[in-house]
Amino acid sequence: MSYDEWLRQDRLPHIYCAGCGNGTIINCTLEAIDGMGWKKDETIFVSGIGCSSRAPGYIVTDSLHTTHGRALPFATGVKMARPGFHVVVFTGDGDLAAIGGNHFIHACRRNIDITVVCMNNQIYGMTGGQGSPTTPMGALSTTTPFGSAEPAFDLCELAIAAGANYVARWTSYHVKELTKAVKVGMETPGLSFIEAMVQCPTNYGRRNKFRQVLDQVEYFRSHSMMRLKYLQHEERGEPVPDATIVVGEFVNRKRPVMGLPK
């Protein structure tokens, strides 16, 4: 079997803009699922609202499209009703960390056995590029025309503090690493949170000096630092540039899990 068998071809063409990073993340996730050998009729995708949350619509399995921010409580219900099923949530930074922020920390606290893939484009993409809780300080958006004045969330640190068993961050540049991280997340019992930094050329890149799609992908490459290296720097008290994107596996642990098959 190959991952493109999971794609719902009859819904194409998709709504994503040319150069959008979301497609890469969907491919990585389906590739990981393919590697897991999961069956289509035992896998359910759940999402809220946003460009990222459109993803389940392009996959052939059952999917539940819910309200903005609420994918995790809906997914919790699905998983508790059918613990034998594999539940994967696609979400965005706005969906997960703004309007759904409360659900995010509680799903991590319960450590419910689902896989959460967050496409973090640092913006509300679907509604036209307003600032989100992950918009970096100083970045331009339609609601922060002179630069965001608020500090951004670190979603991985949030997931760790709240109790998720598996936490990793990669970017749309790191296709292989991201695919592997999603797979390890799927293998790990409990809540697995995989943050994928993605380019949104239409609503983020355009306003933030990434004139070409690849400029932002190149930025992801050149500004990423492995978590281990980052921790070493920190230990030695060496400064790390502000714009560094820390990537890699953040935790892989065995806290008690909710929602496993009996």
Added chain:
Amino acid sequence: MLEITEGSHAVAKAVKMSRPQVIAAYPITPQTHIVETLADMVADCELDAEYITVESEFSALSACLGASAAGSRTYSATTSQGLALMFEVCFNVSGMRLPVVMTIANRALGAPLSIWNDQQDSISLRDCGWLQFYAEDNQEATDLHYIAYKVAENPEVLLPAFVCFDGFILSHTYEPVDMLTQEDVDRFLPPYKPVQKLDADDPISMGMYATPDYYLEFRYEHDQAMKRAKNAISKAGKEFGEMFGRDYSALVEGYRVEDAETAIIAIGSLCGTVKDAIDEMRTAGKKVGLLKIRCFRPFPADEIRDALSHVKRVAVLDKNISVGAKGAVAIEVRDALYGKTMPVLGYVLGLGGRDVRISDIKNIVSLAESGKGDQFYGLRTEVL
């Protein structure tokens, strides 16, 4: 001055000139252009206000509640799912009698997901104790904001207000709008003087627990304030007319209805289409008229009764449905005409952005003439 402008931009300008001190909003289609424009205005120091990029609609209205309780003029805008999420806060704002003004760019509610227009969102909140104004065009949408603030902040009223205009149909349409100047607006709408506010030197508690000995009276007073709002709206609408030539003193507005046999009742942008249809039907010899409801809360029951006592039949167009009953406007119009003998027929149409054309209005009049109503109109039976 006449400007050709997008509905959302016209509304944003009206809001700016109303000088809100705190704005809190969460983006949602088709409201985004309003709040993005306001964010720009604040960033450019054209508007001296705090603009809070909150994390949800729940927080947006909660921040407005807090700011209003602290004595500020506040503003938010939303639609559809966002308004649904505000449900709890809506009751708190009105129960605390805080004059928050909020624009609703009317949109359908999910599921299934739809970003297109109907009026299910604000109509579903008809019981939450906010004033509800509906605009037919962008001129009215703009003007109603000044009136909404004036009425909401009137010490006789002290109630929050929705100013509703149809998403996309008005919000994203360019129309000529006669914009007031800042001096005009300042003359009509003086700075907000709260009757009560949170004040460390003179502490009060808001939103406290009401035991069964008091709760009923709170609701009674809330309802009384809504009833008093009718007068306040007429007064403010008249004053606006005297100052700027557009009179909004009436809660309902008739169009060729004085000698009509069939009266159509509609709300919002649909009224424009209905007027065109009426002109054509009049030319063809049919006596049809429109009664537009501009203010749905307080509900103008007496005004409807007065305006329609002579007609042979009433056709009510509802861009909403109280599932299991009928369109909400039809229910209330029938109640207003209780005791009269003419049939009041409801038509649920245009849900989720389905276009309503002149020919549809004519078909509905024919249906009403043959006594058929209380039904969905325009169903594609082939997909059922």
